[in-house]
Amino acid sequence: MYFSKSFIPILKNNPTEATIKSHQLMLRVGMIKQSSAGIYSWLPLGFKVMKKIERIVREEQDRIGAQEILMPTIQSSEIWKESGRYEDYGEEMLRIKDRQGREILYGPTNEELITDIFRSSIKSYKSLPQLLYHIQWKFRDELRPRFGIMRCREFYMKDAYSFDINDDEAIYSYNKFFLSYLRTFKRLDLSAIPMSADTGPIGGNLSHEFVILADTGESKIYTDKRIFEVQSDKAILNKENLNDLRNKFDKYYAVTDEKFNKKDFDEKVPEEFRLSTKGIEVGHIFYFGDKYSKPMNASVDYQGKKEFVKMGSYGVGVSRLVGAIIEAKYDNKNEIMKWPISVAPFDCGILPLINKNDTKNLDKAVKISNLLKKNGLDVLIDDTEENFSSKIKKFNLLGIPFQIMIGNKNEGDIFEFREIGIESKNISINEIVEIIKKKKV
Amino acid sequence: MYFSKSFIPILKNNPTEATIKSHQLMLRVGMIKQSSAGIYSWLPLGFKVMKKIERIVREEQDRIGAQEILMPTIQSSEIWKESGRYEDYGEEMLRIKDRQGREILYGPTNEELITDIFRSSIKSYKSLPQLLYHIQWKFRDELRPRFGIMRCREFYMKDAYSFDINDDEAIYSYNKFFLSYLRTFKRLDLSAIPMSADTGPIGGNLSHEFVILADTGESKIYTDKRIFEVQSDKAILNKENLNDLRNKFDKYYAVTDEKFNKKDFDEKVPEEFRLSTKGIEVGHIFYFGDKYSKPMNASVDYQGKKEFVKMGSYGVGVSRLVGAIIEAKYDNKNEIMKWPISVAPFDCGILPLINKNDTKNLDKAVKISNLLKKNGLDVLIDDTEENFSSKIKKFNLLGIPFQIMIGNKNEGDIFEFREIGIESKNISINEIVEIIKKKKV
Numbered sequence: 113m114y115f116s117k118s119f120i121p122i123l124k125n126n127p128t129e130a131t132i133k134s135h136q137l138m139l140r141v142g143m144i145k146q147s148s149a150g151i152y153s154w155l156p157l158g159f160k161v162m163k164k165i166e167r168i169v170r171e172e173q174d175r176i177g178a179q180e181i182l183m184p185t186i187q188s189s190e191i192w193k194e195s196g197r198y199e200d201y202g203e204e205m206l207r208i209k210d211r212q213g214r215e216i217l218y219g220p221t222n223e224e225l226i227t228d229i230f231r232s233s234i235k236s237y238k239s240l241p242q243l244l245y246h247i248q249w250k251f252r253d254e255l256r257p258r259f260g261i262m263r264c265r266e267f268y269m270k271d272a273y274s275f276d277i278n279d280d281e282a283i284y285s286y287n288k289f290f291l292s293y294l295r296t297f298k299r300l301d302l303s304a305i306p307m308s309a310d311t312g313p314i315g316g317n318l319s320h321e322f323v324i325l326a327d328t329g330e331s332k333i334y335t336d337k338r339i340f341e342v343q344s345d346k347a348i349l350n351k352e353n354l355n356d357l358r359n360k361f362d363k364y365y366a367v368t369d370e371k372f373n374k375k376d377f378d379e380k381v382p383e384e385f386r387l388s389t390k391g392i393e394v395g396h397i398f399y400f401g402d403k404y405s406k407p408m409n410a411s412v413d414y415q416g417k418k419e420f421v422k423m424g425s426y427g428v429g430v431s432r433l434v435g436a437i438i439e440a441k442y443d444n445k446n447e448i449m450k451w452p453i454s455v456a457p458f459d460c461g462i463l464p465l466i467n468k469n470d471t472k473n474l475d476k477a478v479k480i481s482n483l484l485k486k487n488g489l490d491v492l493i494d495d496t497e498e499n500f501s502s503k504i505k506k507f508n509l510l511g512i513p514f515q516i517m518i519g520n521k522n523e524g525d526i527f528e529f530r531e532i533g534i535e536s537k538n539i540s541i542n543e544i545v546e547i548i549k550k551k552k553v
Numbered sequence: 554m555y556f557s558k559s560f561i562p563i564l565k566n567n568p569t570e571a572t573i574k575s576h577q578l579m580l581r582v583g584m585i586k587q588s589s590a591g592i593y594s595w596l597p598l599g600f601k602v603m604k605k606i607e608r609i610v611r612e613e614q615d616r617i618g619a620q621e622i623l624m625p626t627i628q629s630s631e632i633w634k635e636s637g638r639y640e641d642y643g644e645e646m647l648r649i650k651d652r653q654g655r656e657i658l659y660g661p662t663n664e665e666l667i668t669d670i671f672r673s674s675i676k677s678y679k680s681l682p683q684l685l686y687h688i689q690w691k692f693r694d695e696l697r698p699r700f701g702i703m704r705c706r707e708f709y710m711k712d713a714y715s716f717d718i719n720d721d722e723a724i725y726s727y728n729k730f731f732l733s734y735l736r737t738f739k740r741l742d743l744s745a746i747p748m749s750a751d752t753g754p755i756g757g758n759l760s761h762e763f764v765i766l767a768d769t770g771e772s773k774i775y776t777d778k779r780i781f782e783v784q785s786d787k788a789i790l791n792k793e794n795l796n797d798l799r800n801k802f803d804k805y806y807a808v809t810d811e812k813f814n815k816k817d818f819d820e821k822v823p824e825e826f827r828l829s830t831k832g833i834e835v836g837h838i839f840y841f842g843d844k845y846s847k848p849m850n851a852s853v854d855y856q857g858k859k860e861f862v863k864m865g866s867y868g869v870g871v872s873r874l875v876g877a878i879i880e881a882k883y884d885n886k887n888e889i890m891k892w893p894i895s896v897a898p899f900d901c902g903i904l905p906l907i908n909k910n911d912t913k914n915l916d917k918a919v920k921i922s923n924l925l926k927k928n929g930l931d932v933l934i935d936d937t938e939e940n941f942s943s944k945i946k947k948f949n950l951l952g953i954p955f956q957i958m959i960g961n962k963n964e965g966d967i968f969e970f971r972e973i974g975i976e977s978k979n980i981s982i983n984e985i986v987e988i989i990k991k992k993k994v
Contacts, residue, residue: 118620119683119685121674121675145670145674147670148629149655153622153624154623154624156620179559180600181594181595182594183594184588184593184690184707185626187588187589190589208647210694211696218659225588229586229596232586233596234562249625255652265627266627
C-alpha cells in the first residue's frame, strides 16, 4: 500500500479537543473520525487494528468451545419488561418508537435477548452446557461522552453467555471465560489483572473486572503486586485445574474503589506489595444464576422436572481495547507508538528518500515490499517527497513496529532497519525478513 | 463439532408463518430466530454462512483496491439536512431522539456520512481516486417486513463509495465495482444479471441492478437470454478493458419492470431469446456525480480551483444473499439444500449409526473427523441416536454439501459417501478427502 493512496488523514498537531493519549493519537493519525457526540467512524488504520483485536478475541472464545452467533442491535422492549429491567435501566438506554409506535431500543447489553433465544431453542439438559457469544455494536446514551472511543456512545463489544444445569457446572463455565480472558489480553501484550468487582445492573454475586494499569484510567485500583507474577500458561480446560487457577489469582487482594476497604487492604497486603494506582476496565465477567432465567422462564427438563438454567455473562470491549492499548503503550513525551505486532495495522513501514524525478529509491522500496509481501507481511510504503526526519516522525506515530529506511547511501542489500523505540542497525534485507517473521509468530 | 452440543435448533415441520423457501428453511434448521417484527438473530448455522459470504464480498472489494472502513449505525440528522434528504426519506428512516433531545437516526444508507468523512480528510486531487467501503448493519423501517431476512428491517450490507476528479475517472471506478460484483456473485455460485435500473432515492443517471433469477423474486425482469453467455473471466483492471466488458453486457436488453417498455423489448430482442421472469436484487450500483458533493461542499484542489468530486455508491446485501442463495438452490419438493462449498456452514457431515452402548461407529466418526480436520475441512458429526433415514433427511436440509455414512456393514477404510443430490458411492476415506479438497479450491 502506498501512503499517498491510503486513506490515512494525518493532522499536523494534536487536536485540542482531546485530553487523553489515545484520543489524541487516534484523531491525529486518522484512525477514527467523530461523526457526532460520542459516535465515531473507523478509518482504515483504526479499522485494521480493531479487526485484528476482534479476531484474537474470537479465536480465544472458540478455543474454550463457545459458539458464535449474532444478535441484532435493535431489541423489543417486551423482553426487558419480562426481566424487569426496562424501567430500571435509566436514561443510558436509547429508547425508540418505530413507525408503528412500538417501543424498541438499541441494545446496551443482551442478557434478555439471549435468554429468549435459549428458551425457545434448548429443551433438554443434555444439550448443556451452552456457551454462546456475539460481537456486535452496542449503544449507551452517556450523558457526557468523552475520551474518544474510551467512553463513547456506540461501541463494539464481545458479549458471551453461559447456560448450565447447576451452580457447580456454571462456575466451570465462568472459569473457562476467566481463562479465555487471560489468554486474550496476553495475546494483546496487555497485563490485565482480574479483580473482584461489583455486579451493578447486570446482577449476581460473583464478578471479576479485568483491568490494565494506565495513568489515564478512570478506575482507581488497589492491588497486591504479587498478582502480576501469577502464571496461567499451563492452565487446561478441566474443572479442578481452572478452579486452582482462579484461586491463585483470588488469593491476592485486588479491587476497584467500589469494593475498596482500607482496613482489609492494610491487613491483607504487606506494605512492600501494596499498589494503588489507576486502571482501565477492558473486560467484565458475571455469574448471576437464575436472575434472568427465572422471570423469563428459561428452563430445561432434568430428571422429570423443570430446572431454571444457571447463567453468566462475559464482556470484552473490542473498540475500547484499541484505546486501552494506546494508553498502555504510547510514549506521549517522545511521540512514539508501537503496536503489538499481533494487532499492528501493518507489519513494516518502508521509508524511501524520494527526490523529484529520481525514482531509484522508490523502485527499491517496491522491490523490498514485494519480497516482504511474498513472506506474508503487510507493508506501507511512504511514497511522499518528505524528508527522512518527517517520515520517521510520522511513522513513529503510526506505530507500525518496524521501519526500513532507504537513503541514497544504501549499498547492495544492506538497509537501515529499526524496531520502533530501539536503535537502528544496518543489516541485509534477508535478515530483516527473518526478524519480522520471527516476531510475528 | 458434535450435533448434540451444537446450537442448531431444528424444527420438525416447516413453520407456518413463512411463505417462501428461504424463510421456511432458515427457521426450520435454526439458522435464524426472529426477535421482533423484521428483526432476526443469526444462530451459529446462519452466522457461519453469512460470515463466509461477507468474506468473499470483502476479498473482492480489496481486489479492486477499495479500502475498508466502518461507519457507525447511528447518524446525526445534520448531514441529512445538508444534503436535503432528511425530509425526503420518509418513514422508512428510523428517526430517534437521544436523551439530550438531539435528532439522530439509524442509518439506512451512508452517502451523507461518507461525504462528510471525505471532505474533512482529502484536500488534493492527487489522493484520488478513493474507493472506500464498509460492511455494517442498516435499518429501514419497512411498513410490512416479510419473507424473513429478504425484506427485513435490520439488515447487513456492504456499501462502497467512490470519489473521482471527473466523469471519465468516475466511470472507471464504477466499472471496477461492476467487475467486482460479477466476480463476487460468481464465487457464490450465483448467476447474476446486471440490469439497467432506476436510481430512486439515491439519485444519479447511471445505475445497474444485479439480479438473480428466482421464482419467488419480488422484481419482474425482462431480458435477452444471450446475456447469460457473456464472459467476464478475463477482465483486467484497465479503463478500456472494463468499458468493453460493460458494453458487452449493456448491449443486451435486460431491465426490471420499472424500466420495461414492451415495444423496445420486442424490437431489440428476437423472440427466441426473450425471457420474462422474476428475480431477486442482490446488488445495486449508482453513479450520481456531484449530487452529494456539491450541497455538502466536498471538493479538492485541482489546477488552482476547487472541483467538486464525482461520486458513486455500490451496495451488496450481505444478509439478503443468504436467503437469495437458498431461493436459487433449495429443492423445496425433495427438501434438499446444497450450499455452494464456498459458503457452506460445514464442508462435510459424518453420519454414524449409533446404538445404545455401542460406540464403535461414533469412534470411527471421530477418527474420520480428525483426518478431515487435519486436511483443513470443517466437519459436523451427527452423534444422535436417530436412524439413518432421519439423519439423512436432516442433513439434506442443513445443506452441508458432502455426507459420509458409517453403518454396521462398513469394511475397512471404505465408506458410503454422497455429494448432496448425487447418488452415493462406496469409496476409501482417502479418496473422499481428495474429492472434498478438490471441490473446495
